[in-house]
Amino acid sequence: MSPQLEIQIIAVIVAIACSIPGVFLVLRKMAMMSDAITHTILLGIVVAFFMVHSFTSPLLIIGAAIVGVLTVYLVEVLNNTRLVSEDSAIGIVFPLLFSIAIIIISKYAGSVHLDIDTVLLGELAFAPFDRLKISGVDIGAKAIYSMGAILLLNLALVVLFFKELKIVTFDKGLAAVLGFSPALVHYGLMGAVSVTAVGAFEAVGSILVIAFMVGPPISAYLLTDDLKKMLVISGLIGAINGIFGYQFAAAFDVSIAGSMALMTGLTFLLVFILAPDRGMITIIRRRRFQKVDFAAKSMLFHIYNHEGDEDESLENGVKTIYNHLHWRKDFLDKIVRKLIDEKRIVIKDEVFKLTDGGRQYAIQSYEEIVSSFQTADL
Amino acid sequence: MEAIQNFLNDYTLQIVSLGSILLGMISGVLGSFAVLRKQSLLGDAISHAALPGIAAAFIITQTKNTEVLLIGALIAGLLATGLIIVIDKYSRIKFDSALGLVLSVFFGIGLVMLTYIQKIPNANQAGLDKFIFGQASTLLMRDIQLMIGIGTVLLILVVVFWKEFKIISFDPDFAQSLGFSVRKITFILSGMIVAAIIIGLQTVGVILMSAMLVAPGVAARQWTDKLGKMVVIAAFIGALSGVSGTLISSSIEKMPTGPSIVIVVSLFVLFSLAFAPNRGLVWKMIRDRKNRMELNEDKILMNLYSLAMNHDDRTHGHHITMIKPTKNRRGQATEQLKTAMRHLEAKGWARSDYFETWAITDEGIQYVESHPMKGGL
Numbered sequence: 001m002s003p004q005l006e007i008q009i010i011a012v013i014v015a016i017a018c019s020i021p022g023v024f025l026v027l028r029k030m031a032m033m034s035d036a037i038t039h040t041i042l043l044g045i046v047v048a049f050f051m052v053h054s055f056t057s058p059l060l061i062i063g064a065a066i067v068g069v070l071t072v073y074l075v076e077v078l079n080n081t082r083l084v085s086e087d088s089a090i091g092i093v094f095p096l097l098f099s100i101a102i103i104i105i106s107k108y109a110g111s112v113h114l115d116i117d118t119v120l121l122g123e124l125a126f127a128p129f130d131r132l133k134i135s136g137v138d139i140g141a142k143a144i145y146s147m148g149a150i151l152l153l154n155l156a157l158v159v160l161f162f163k164e165l166k167i168v169t170f171d172k173g174l175a176a177v178l179g180f181s182p183a184l185v186h187y188g189l190m191g192a193v194s195v196t197a198v199g200a201f202e203a204v205g206s207i208l209v210i211a212f213m214v215g216p217p218i219s220a221y222l223l224t225d226d227l228k229k230m231l232v233i234s235g236l237i238g239a240i241n242g243i244f245g246y247q248f249a250a251a252f253d254v255s256i257a258g259s260m261a262l263m264t265g266l267t268f269l270l271v272f273i274l275a276p277d278r279g280m281i282t283i284i285r286r287r288r289f290q291k292v293d294f295a296a297k298s299m300l301f302h303i304y305n306h307e308g309d310e311d312e313s314l315e316n317g318v319k320t321i322y323n324h325l326h327w328r329k330d331f332l333d334k335i336v337r338k339l340i341d342e343k344r345i346v347i348k349d350e351v352f353k354l355t356d357g358g359r360q361y362a363i364q365s366y367e368e369i370v371s372s373f374q375t376a377d378l
Numbered sequence: 379m380e381a382i383q384n385f386l387n388d389y390t391l392q393i394v395s396l397g398s399i400l401l402g403m404i405s406g407v408l409g410s411f412a413v414l415r416k417q418s419l420l421g422d423a424i425s426h427a428a429l430p431g432i433a434a435a436f437i438i439t440q441t442k443n444t445e446v447l448l449i450g451a452l453i454a455g456l457l458a459t460g461l462i463i464v465i466d467k468y469s470r471i472k473f474d475s476a477l478g479l480v481l482s483v484f485f486g487i488g489l490v491m492l493t494y495i496q497k498i499p500n501a502n503q504a505g506l507d508k509f510i511f512g513q514a515s516t517l518l519m520r521d522i523q524l525m526i527g528i529g530t531v532l533l534i535l536v537v538v539f540w541k542e543f544k545i546i547s548f549d550p551d552f553a554q555s556l557g558f559s560v561r562k563i564t565f566i567l568s569g570m571i572v573a574a575i576i577i578g579l580q581t582v583g584v585i586l587m588s589a590m591l592v593a594p595g596v597a598a599r600q601w602t603d604k605l606g607k608m609v610v611i612a613a614f615i616g617a618l619s620g621v622s623g624t625l626i627s628s629s630i631e632k633m634p635t636g637p638s639i640v641i642v643v644s645l646f647v648l649f650s651l652a653f654a655p656n657r658g659l660v661w662k663m664i665r666d667r668k669n670r671m672e673l674n675e676d677k678i679l680m681n682l683y684s685l686a687m688n689h690d691d692r693t694h695g696h697h698i699t700m701i702k703p704t705k706n707r708r709g710q711a712t713e714q715l716k717t718a719m720r721h722l723e724a725k726g727w728a729r730s731d732y733f734e735t736w737a738i739t740d741e742g743i744q745y746v747e748s749h750p751m752k753g754g755l
Contacts, residue, residue, distance in 0.1 A: 280464075
């Protein structure tokens, strides 16, 4: 297998492996916890490294997972005092643990190969040089197997505990009532995040792990309401980011992980702007439509209310209605033009009058609004 | 003593200390607003997002001029903030997800640019990454002057916009209804927070800057409920952490400056959480225990009261096991109950009749009858 192909395979595996726990992080509004965990696992790696003096020991992953869960626990302890909000708690805990890790590294690791830059930035291009050999036979880059194992682990967890994850994510209270332990699922998920992060950091660096954990899931979140579909779509988007990221990096000879993050940003931007129901364009259009629609109805109600009043000529006067609606002049003109075009109102003797159609429309919309309030109350 | 002597002889150390003090003050003041607005992690996001700005500034100008790089960082930081706000506003994606995405994608773009810079022939790019990861010992007098300049401007702006910042920190809806332009004020405040972060990058680095922004504010919050006091205390804690962290790192071998400042400021947070008057956890624990005890004593007195009322002779003593029906396993009154009885006696509400037998006094009866919870706890 060529190194280029191997790198792309690793990139795709990393991206998919990250997107699986990422979906749940995003849905549980804990995206920034991934930021905290990806930084603090450094402490776990460092401590485990000094215990075994090896980079390949599985103890490193265990150490990282423990510190990852510890991070979440400490944040919760701080948050539970009710003296510190959750975001502040994260902002205090992770720099502290990270600082401790850096101090340990700079004090004791002068001669050992443990570079902060490596952890933070990672380098995918070197991954194919690290081969896995079984009894002397080269069977491929080691990262393919290590990340592949983590991907399988994440997949297995999601398939086995799909029901638990789903219910704990969307309705913690119900989960507790039904006898699922939200805490267990929560910490299990955090453990999976930590393990994934430590597996991925060598390839892409801890900061970009966040991009792969958050980016594809939030893109998928804008495309679907179905948890299963969201998992599949984020996996797909992750894989696309991995492949295109590599191609971009190869074409311009720049950082592979950085290019993957760049692609993550681009795919998100595309989805964010163009998504059919929840994209920015749709939302802006809908909000503008709602604003105009609401204003037109308000104006019809106003005219209807004062129809036949003594001061109708003032309340509904073409020159004076401005004082009663308090709208900007150009906005008022726009609404008036719209209503006249739709033949809902006419101007008679400098006073706005409802047409028959307009009156019917006003009554009908009024009833619709009132009944929607009533159903909302139920 | 040695540390002080070092300090007086070492010009670099003086510069670095001064820089850390300034940084601590500025980030303490602006961080207070970030903490109150629940945007603590904005600092983290922006300090990462500054990377492509720094790299782009270098690519365009080919200089490593601090001012130029800072302007690049500032622009990238503002862009990131704007994006986060737009994503938050125009989709159902939550603020923290937007933060995480922008942070990491910007950082990735920065990395792409850095690797591109490394290929430029003869580019004097060495040290750019130090700019990002922070290295306090490379601070120069010129950097300090820049810090003083920007810091002064920021502090003046805080004073000028005090009322506006205060109202949008606590109740943006109310601010809107009063006719303030919340969007404009938010933009100014965010811009100032970005500026504060950017000038801190050089001293403590990307990751630790978020602690400098959050921790002084959180610590100060525990000591007061007044915004004015909080900001002053935060500035003080920030400055103190800055200088003590720097001195610690200079007196211990191989101790990096940024992390040691973070450790100090975290200790301030822990101390404040534990011991700040009113809000402190230790005081709260003592208060809770006292409340529990008083509640318990009231309950006992009420039992004693109902025993007395159901007896022909009000002054008749009742055995301690009768007073509180909850006995321990051996049927004896617990030590806790005896202590409570002695407390009640000290208050004059009960008197001990003879061995382990107690009666309620007239004062005790009066107290129970005027008790708001009369009729049972």
